[in-house]
Amino acid sequence: DAKTTQPNSMESNEEEPVHLPCNHSTISGTDYIHWYRQLPSQGPEYVIHGLTSNVNNRMASLAIAEDRKSSTLILHRATLRDAAVYYCILRDSHGSSNTGKLIFGQGTTLQVKP
């Protein structure tokens, strides 16, 4: 899987939007962009994923650059419960393997201030 680059940490104020960036300049045409988050002392949870178009769900929005070399996870109104480590991961859909394994990087630690 291609590599992603994220800032180590970010801060946000409660009830304000948060934009978490991810660079993936070596992304291939068949790579999906996935976001997971890990709250303290819990396992990671799926947030959102996309291929080319922007995506929205109940948790967040994913904005994908036109050249797909970067993406941004958007939390529209941060709450204290959103404080977590956010991971941006590329998943290859091409190839014969069905292992489905995810390789996590260091992610971005998001702090939310009241």
Added chain:
Amino acid sequence: SQTIHQWPATLVQPVGSPLSLECTVEGTSNPNLYWYRQAAGRGLQLLFYSVGIGQISSEVPQNLSASRPQDRQFILSSKKLLLSDSGFYLCAWSVSKIRSGANVLTFGAGSRLTVL
């Protein structure tokens, strides 16, 4: 709906003692199964994955082993624990689908192991 169970949630073991962590998935069949470890203050490291009964792939050389005796059961074991085996162990599952980058992993609640 699918659920994943992992136990025990917490355990403290002496160095040299054996280990067995168990993970089961309900509500699906033939899932891909994974064991991850997170050492204190570190990132998530993939230890093992399995695409079927008896099929185990190891990602890193280590003191641990994994087994999949049944379709929805995944076990992490050690014969003799080391201090460095301490950490947060996470089991996860996904659907088994060839050429699908959209497959999502669902994680269990984790097992926190302290080796003294």
